[in-house]
Amino acid sequence: MNGPPRVELLCVGSELLSGKVNTHAAAVAGRLAEVGLALSREVTVGDDPAEMEKVFRESWRRAQVVLCTGGLGPTFDDLTRDVWAKVTHRPLRFQKPLMDDIRNKFRRRRWPMPKENRRQTYVLAGAAVMQNPYGTAPGQVLVAGGKVLALFPGPAREFFPMMEGKFLPFLRTRLPPRTRKTKIYRLFNFSESAVDERLDGLRRRSRAPGKIEVTWGILAQRFIIDVKVTVAGPAPAAVESALARIHSAVLAEFGGDVYGFGEETLQECVGRDLRRRKETVSTAESCTGGLVAEKLTRVPGSSDYFMQGSVTYSNRSKRRLLGVRQETLRRHGAVSAECAREMAAGCRRRAGTDWALALTGVAGPSGGTPQKPVGLVYIALAGKRGVSVTEHRFSGTREDIRERSALTALDRLRRALQKKRSGGRSGTSG
Amino acid sequence: MNGPPRVELLCVGSELLSGKVNTHAAAVAGRLAEVGLALSREVTVGDDPAEMEKVFRESWRRAQVVLCTGGLGPTFDDLTRDVWAKVTHRPLRFQKPLMDDIRNKFRRRRWPMPKENRRQTYVLAGAAVMQNPYGTAPGQVLVAGGKVLALFPGPAREFFPMMEGKFLPFLRTRLPPRTRKTKIYRLFNFSESAVDERLDGLRRRSRAPGKIEVTWGILAQRFIIDVKVTVAGPAPAAVESALARIHSAVLAEFGGDVYGFGEETLQECVGRDLRRRKETVSTAESCTGGLVAEKLTRVPGSSDYFMQGSVTYSNRSKRRLLGVRQETLRRHGAVSAECAREMAAGCRRRAGTDWALALTGVAGPSGGTPQKPVGLVYIALAGKRGVSVTEHRFSGTREDIRERSALTALDRLRRALQKKRSGGRSGTSG
Numbered sequence: 001m002n003g004p005p006r007v008e009l010l011c012v013g014s015e016l017l018s019g020k021v022n023t024h025a026a027a028v029a030g031r032l033a034e035v036g037l038a039l040s041r042e043v044t045v046g047d048d049p050a051e052m053e054k055v056f057r058e059s060w061r062r063a064q065v066v067l068c069t070g071g072l073g074p075t076f077d078d079l080t081r082d083v084w085a086k087v088t089h090r091p092l093r094f095q096k097p098l099m100d101d102i103r104n105k106f107r108r109r110r111w112p113m114p115k116e117n118r119r120q121t122y123v124l125a126g127a128a129v130m131q132n133p134y135g136t137a138p139g140q141v142l143v144a145g146g147k148v149l150a151l152f153p154g155p156a157r158e159f160f161p162m163m164e165g166k167f168l169p170f171l172r173t174r175l176p177p178r179t180r181k182t183k184i185y186r187l188f189n190f191s192e193s194a195v196d197e198r199l200d201g202l203r204r205r206s207r208a209p210g211k212i213e214v215t216w217g218i219l220a221q222r223f224i225i226d227v228k229v230t231v232a233g234p235a236p237a238a239v240e241s242a243l244a245r246i247h248s249a250v251l252a253e254f255g256g257d258v259y260g261f262g263e264e265t266l267q268e269c270v271g272r273d274l275r276r277r278k279e280t281v282s283t284a285e286s287c288t289g290g291l292v293a294e295k296l297t298r299v300p301g302s303s304d305y306f307m308q309g310s311v312t313y314s315n316r317s318k319r320r321l322l323g324v325r326q327e328t329l330r331r332h333g334a335v336s337a338e339c340a341r342e343m344a345a346g347c348r349r350r351a352g353t354d355w356a357l358a359l360t361g362v363a364g365p366s367g368g369t370p371q372k373p374v375g376l377v378y379i380a381l382a383g384k385r386g387v388s389v390t391e392h393r394f395s396g397t398r399e400d401i402r403e404r405s406a407l408t409a410l411d412r413l414r415r416a417l418q419k420k421r422s423g424g425r426s427g428t429s430g
Numbered sequence: 431m432n433g434p435p436r437v438e439l440l441c442v443g444s445e446l447l448s449g450k451v452n453t454h455a456a457a458v459a460g461r462l463a464e465v466g467l468a469l470s471r472e473v474t475v476g477d478d479p480a481e482m483e484k485v486f487r488e489s490w491r492r493a494q495v496v497l498c499t500g501g502l503g504p505t506f507d508d509l510t511r512d513v514w515a516k517v518t519h520r521p522l523r524f525q526k527p528l529m530d531d532i533r534n535k536f537r538r539r540r541w542p543m544p545k546e547n548r549r550q551t552y553v554l555a556g557a558a559v560m561q562n563p564y565g566t567a568p569g570q571v572l573v574a575g576g577k578v579l580a581l582f583p584g585p586a587r588e589f590f591p592m593m594e595g596k597f598l599p600f601l602r603t604r605l606p607p608r609t610r611k612t613k614i615y616r617l618f619n620f621s622e623s624a625v626d627e628r629l630d631g632l633r634r635r636s637r638a639p640g641k642i643e644v645t646w647g648i649l650a651q652r653f654i655i656d657v658k659v660t661v662a663g664p665a666p667a668a669v670e671s672a673l674a675r676i677h678s679a680v681l682a683e684f685g686g687d688v689y690g691f692g693e694e695t696l697q698e699c700v701g702r703d704l705r706r707r708k709e710t711v712s713t714a715e716s717c718t719g720g721l722v723a724e725k726l727t728r729v730p731g732s733s734d735y736f737m738q739g740s741v742t743y744s745n746r747s748k749r750r751l752l753g754v755r756q757e758t759l760r761r762h763g764a765v766s767a768e769c770a771r772e773m774a775a776g777c778r779r780r781a782g783t784d785w786a787l788a789l790t791g792v793a794g795p796s797g798g799t800p801q802k803p804v805g806l807v808y809i810a811l812a813g814k815r816g817v818s819v820t821e822h823r824f825s826g827t828r829e830d831i832r833e834r835s836a837l838t839a840l841d842r843l844r845r846a847l848q849k850k851r852s853g854g855r856s857g858t859s860g
Contacts, residue, residue, distance in 0.1 A: 014647060015647065015649050016455060016456075016472075017455060017459055017468065017469040017470075017471075017472060018459045018460075018463065018468065018469075018647075019456050019459050019460050019463075020456060020649070021451065021453050021455075021456040022452060022455060022456070022472075023451050025446065025447060025451075025452060025474060026446075026449050026450060026451040026452070029447055029448045029449050030449050033448070033449075038447065038448065039447040039448075039476075040447075040475075040476070040481060041447075041473065041474065041475055041481065041485070042446075042447060042452075042473070042474040043471065043472070043473050043474075044455060044471065044472040044473075045470075045471055046468075046469075046470070048470075051470060051471065055471070058488075073622060073623075073650075074622065074623040074626070075622060075623060075626040075648060076626065077647075077648075105825070106621075108805075108823070108825045109823070109824075109825055110823060111621060111624070114621065114623040114624055114626075114627050116623040116626055116627060117623055134826070134827075134830075155650070155651070157652075217449075219449075283741070285720075288724075288727075289723055289724050289726070289727025289728070289732075289736075289739075290715075290720030290721070290722075290723035290724040290727065290739055290741065291720070291724045292720075293719055293720035293723075293724075293741040294718075294719050294720035294721045294723075294724045294741075296719070297718075297719025297720065297741070297743065298719070298828070298829065298832075300794070300795055300796065300828055301796065302719070302743070303743050303744070303797075306719075306741075306743050307743055307744045307746070307747055308740070308741055308742055308743055308744060308746075308747035308751065309719075309720055309739075309740070309741030309743075310738065310739070310740055310741070310751075311713070311720065311723040311727070311738055311739030311740070311741070312738055313727065313732075313733050313736050313737055313738055313739075314733070314737045314738060316737070316782075317737060317738035317781065320780075321738065321740075321751070350750075351747065352746075364730070365730055366730065366731065367733075398728070398730055399728065402728075
């Protein structure tokens with residue numbers, strides 16, 4: 001290819017024209033940027049073969065790289081394969097290995113394979129298959145007349161891994177060599193604009209010389225802020241050294257507020273630190289209803305350090321499972337620093353773990369009072385040096401309040417674990 | 431206009447091709463459906479005048495109604511007005527009232543008005559202005575040659591109110607009255623193709639007479655399948671009765687497999703039934719790590735029926751919190767029908783609830799053995815008539831296995847609750 005090729009994204013699916021939000025363009029743009037490409041146009045059409053044919057034909061004429069998602073399912077309205085066969089003048093060929101693969105997927109689930117799935121075993125003549133570990137629809141890549149056509153399944157959880165793992169590596173082999181290194185710093189509990197302000201100086205100081213190109217991005221997603229730095233240039237060594245310089249500067253600016261890198265979650269960081277210290281944790285949750293335990297156990301191998309969790313929604317369960325005193329509930333109520341403290345202490349003692357996290361609060365939307373409004377949450381962390389409780393006032397929906405509570409609890413444990421083997425007693429005491 | 435006009439949405443903005451999620455199509459589709467219209471195509475382009483011109487020209491030729499968003503701002507790269515002037519062969523005319531309006535908006539914020547904003551006071555000759563209470567960019571509607579062109583500002587909070595308050599009322603005056611009714615049926619634990627197969631006959635039988643138009647859609651999202659039926663036509667009564675007929679037919683075909691309607695989640699259905707029966711539930715989870723409790727407590731007001739949950743990851747916690755016998759763990763292991771049975775029974779007894787759900791299994795990716803492979807999950811449901819256990823073999827990632835396990839558990843409880851007050855003993859016994 002000479003110069004950057006023109007890339008278009010075609011999204012097929014009537015649901016995308018009748019209410020479902022299309023996140024494909026946003027995701028694809030990010031991935032393409034990593035190899036130095038940009039989208040020129042995005043087109044969405046419904047599952048209508050006449051309309052699809054027009055869109056495919058125009059795009060295949062205009063662009064050098066066409067990414068097409070959706071319409072690869074097994075049903076009668078999944079017509080992407082057939083329409084592209086017509087537009088590229090290539091027959092669809094039956095692929096026996098695909099049939100075996102799909103048959104195996106159904107066998108594993110102990111479901112009979114419907115005959116409709118046979119449609120998914122046909123591939124454009126000359127195209128290579130991209131395996132789909134997350135579904136039955138395989139992807140396809142066709143190189144023809146110097147152009148590239150890639151067909152992807154529509155669901156994001158099938159499409160994005162295929163784009164990342166199969167298509168981009170292929171595309172890289174066709175583009176001029178350019179080193180591009182990216183580093184992502186993850187922060188919890190910052191506002192986007194606060195991070196932006198603190199990055200200002202860094203951005204100015206990090207302007208790199210000559211052919212090195214530095215790009216900064218801030219991405220906010222559900223209370224986590226990602227700062228993404230990309231350094232690109234023709235010379236690998238220069239790129240590496242520019243990135244190393246920036247890395248030190250970011251850590252000097254944000255220090256312990258950077259909880260992780262790349263795609264790391266708070267629970268992964270906590271898990272790594274617990275494993276390193278050979279320590280264990282248990283949880284006692286009221287308003288979060290099991291979300292902290294659920295996050296901790298998302299991590300493979302978490303049974304090494306997560307022992308048990310209690311979801312104590314009723315007062316009775318707080319008393320019986322955690323030993324919260326009747327007197328405490330009567331005097332201070334279930335949503336109180338005192339209750340959180342006894343939940344954490346009781347949880348740690350009964351579970352026999354090094355650490356225990358306890359949460360109690362008002363997730364809403366109802367149940368708030370002037371004294372204890374929706375969003376009031378107490379988080380207690382028990383360690384061998386005692387229990388500390390923090391009080392929070394979160395805003396937003398029930399889901400927001402639960403999510404922020406759970407992340408805040410995990411972040412408190414993370415900060416405690418990253419202190420030099422101090423154990424317990426972090427944050428303000430309640 | 432004769433018959434439903436062809437409607438296209440054009441989105442202008444480089445940010446939409448470099449990482450920002452475009453929610454316009456989803457929102458516009460919903461609004462258009464209210465007046466019986468559907469989008470035929472959506473196209474996104476960057477702020478590039480040559481590319482914009484091509485896209486505008488093609489769309490203006492194809493469609494009867496063109497909605498165009500973005501590029502109406504005050505800066506040099508906001509070119510939508512200029513490009514449409516070229517494509518429609520209409521000069522831009524200065525509008526004094528717009529100038530006054532924008533000047534007032536700045537005066538109110540006590541900011542000086544930058545001269546760039548003057549660009550926003552130009553309107554296509556013959557177009558009507560749509561006021562923008564939320565920003566400085568006015569919208570425009572042009573009727574020319576029987577076609578409609580509407581220009582909207584890009585930000586959703588300016589665009590959507592203008593669409594709702596200004597454009598739809600205008601459009602309604604130009605369209606024949608048409609009623610459109612939609613119903614969504616939610617199924618769990620079906621494959622898309624299996625649903626498709628069973629819908630085949632229904633689709634044929636539901637072909638409605640005359641001017642009634644019936645559209646079927648199947649949407650799969652994380653183990654939930656939505657069947658969406660839309661009925662449209664000029665006569666409200668005919669639309670209602672056609673939909674009622676289809677509704678009965680769908681329920682006759684799928685019966686109890688339809689767990690809910692619209693956006694309903696399994697936990698909402700379970701919650702509604704528990705509340706109706708004035709019954710309570712508790713949970714004991716191993717492989718799902720609290721996900722079932724977390725789902726149940728996502729529902730506002732769930733404290734009325736959800737009492738407590740235990741996440742028993744370690745064997746010790748299974749014994750101590752649930753009373754699973756040492757002997758059972760020794761002979762059968764923690765992942766066994768026997769262990770699941772004792773977990774559920776112990777959980778129900780100790781929590782004093784009407785129902786208890788227990789789950790134990792191998793979520794992976796490691797920890798599997800030939801006898802107990804990754805994906806093997808036992809789910810026990812305890813009710814007043816006893817405990818029943820089912821064995822499952824799920825495939826996919828750790829996250830998939832946990833999600834399917836949790837949904838399967840909720841679905842078992844739902845089916846038990848929907849039996850006529852039988853209590854317990856649903857599904858096969860393990």
